[in-house]
Amino acid sequence: xxxxxxxxxxxxxxxxxxxxxxxxxxxxxxxxxxxxxxxxxxxxxxxxxxxxxxxxxxxxxxxxxxxxxxxxxxxxxxxxxxxxxxxxxxxxxxxxxxxxxxxxxxxxxxxxxxxxxxxxxxxxxxxxxxxxxxxxxxxxxxxxxxxxxxxxxxxxxxxxxxxxxxxxxxxxxxxxxxx
Amino acid sequence: xxxxxxxxxxxxxxxxxxxxxxxxxxxxxxxxxxxxxxxxxxxxxxxxxxxxxxxxxxxxxxxxxxxxxxxxxxxxxxxxxxxxxxxxxxxxxxxxxxxxxxxxxxxxxxxxxxxxxxxxxxxxxxxxxxxxxxxxxxxxxxxxxxxxxxxxxxxxxxxxxxxxxxxxxxxxxxxxxxxxxxxxxxxxxxxxxxxxxxxxxxxxxxxxxxxxxxxxxxxxxxxxxxxxxxxxxxxxxxxxxxxxxxxxxxxxxxxxxxxxxx
Numbered sequence: 257x258x259x260x261x262x263x264x265x266x267x268x269x270x271x272x273x274x275x276x277x278x279x280x281x282x283x284x285x286x287x288x289x290x291x292x293x294x295x296x297x298x299x300x301x302x303x304x305x306x307x308x309x310x311x312x313x314x315x316x317x318x319x320x321x322x323x324x325x326x327x328x329x330x331x332x333x334x335x336x337x338x339x340x341x342x343x344x345x346x347x348x349x350x351x352x353x354x355x356x357x358x359x360x361x362x363x364x365x366x367x368x369x370x371x372x373x374x375x376x377x378x379x380x381x382x383x384x385x386x387x388x389x390x391x392x393x394x395x396x397x398x399x400x401x402x403x404x405x406x407x408x409x410x411x412x413x414x415x416x417x418x419x420x421x422x423x424x425x426x427x428x429x430x431x432x433x434x435x
Numbered sequence: 436x437x438x439x440x441x442x443x444x445x446x447x448x449x450x451x452x453x454x455x456x457x458x459x460x461x462x463x464x465x466x467x468x469x470x471x472x473x474x475x476x477x478x479x480x481x482x483x484x485x486x487x488x489x490x491x492x493x494x495x496x497x498x499x500x501x502x503x504x505x506x507x508x509x510x511x512x513x514x515x516x517x518x519x520x521x522x523x524x525x526x527x528x529x530x531x532x533x534x535x536x537x538x539x540x541x542x543x544x545x546x547x548x549x550x551x552x553x554x555x556x557x558x559x560x561x562x563x564x565x566x567x568x569x570x571x572x573x574x575x576x577x578x579x580x581x582x583x584x585x586x587x588x589x590x591x592x593x594x595x596x597x598x599x600x601x602x603x604x605x606x607x608x609x610x611x612x613x614x615x616x617x618x619x620x621x622x623x624x625x626x627x628x629x630x631x632x633x634x635x636x637x638x639x640x641x642x643x644x645x646x647x648x649x650x651x652x653x654x655x656x657x658x659x660x661x662x663x664x665x666x667x668x669x670x671x672x673x674x675x676x677x678x679x680x681x682x683x684x685x686x687x688x689x690x691x692x693x694x695x696x697x
Binding site: 274277278281282285286287289290293299302303306307310311314368371372375390393394395400415418419422423425426429 | 443444447451453478479482483485486487488489490491492493494495498499501502503505506
């Protein structure tokens with residue numbers, strides 16, 4: 257059986273079908289949680305942001321503009337909430353909090369998990385606007401156009417931030433290797 | 436050696452597979468002559484491969500349930516499914532710090548009354564003490580607490596946090612939990628000087644409680660915030676064991692301990 261697409265589910269939500277919202281929640285919980293985690297660097301804040309995002313979606317489903325993809329809308333909310341969280345906590349972006357435990361097995365904990373943690377630590381050292389495009393491109397697998405819609409900036413600016421962000425991230429990772 | 440920004444952009448376009456045939460020819464020509472360009476290309480490709488290989492983080496299993504239950508307190512999409520206005524008013528009112536404090540104080544008085552009689556209650560086996568359940572404010576709004584121990588739960592069946600603190604001779608175990616289905620929680624305290632003194636509930640209702648000597652049992656479902664009050668006359672160090680069961684199956688067992696209140 258085909259999975260219902262987002263538009264169908266949103267319509268059903270707007271007609272009061274709570275089960276449809278649960279399907280959207282199951283579909284997008286992990287991407288939203290990941291986006292927030294990569295933006296903020298810790299799982300506690302990522303959980304709060306994920307909850308906030310879905311509550312906002314639930315409250316404002318009628319405001320959703322179907323000319324945009326649904327995921328663009330909710331990623332935008334997730335990114336904005338994450339930025340708000342960073343601003344509220346007045347966090348120093350150069351300081352990474354302890355990364356989450358991501359692995360389920362010992363191999364992950366020793367190799368891929370460590371690599372993931374190094375990348376997360378380096379991500380937290382670069383400016384939020386560069387981090388955001390890198391997260392959307394490499395972790396959320398968005399293309400230039402989708403990123404431009406999510407962030408409401410031109411595609412040219414997306415490319416500029418992405419390319420610069422990669423360079424900064426590469427340098428940060430090299431610093432951590434040296435350090 | 437500095438890389439011409441034009442070639443830097445072309446390398447990135449190549450990584451993103453947005454490079455045109457003409458641009459590729461230009462880039463290839465440049466790379467054939469530039470060792471620094473080739474090094475940068477390799478580094479950026481390696482970085483992007485590493486980024487793309489990072490596994491997604493898995494959210495805790497209880498998060499979905501927390502979100503679904505928190506929807507109950509939000510305005511639903513349809514007005515027809517709306518909540519009663521009095522609920523909103525009550526929640527807003529309860530959100531005020533001063534009101535919380537007043538409620539905490541008032542609750543203290545009420546609980547003091549309960550404590551007097553609960554000694555008898557605690558010595559009767561399998562009493563259903565659900566009638567003692569009241570609505571209180573959070574006890575972090577003015578009541579002096581000491582000690583402290585806590586643990587987190589993150590299972591498919593139940594998630595959240597349980598913490599223990601002391602106020603005088605009263606041990607307060609705070610449960611902030613959300614469950615996907617019915618859960619039985621058994622708190623045991625083998626020390627004979629400790630007895631059940633009360634139970635209070637916030638942000639939810641419907642939890643059922645039974646008490647007997649050395650043991651209190653809750654039955655909960657959904658998002659529940661409540662506190663268990665135990666009287667520890669000696670104030671000696673002790674441990675409370677908590678077992679979480681779903682359909683009779685043990686999901687988790689943990690302990691909360693504290694030292695002597697100073």
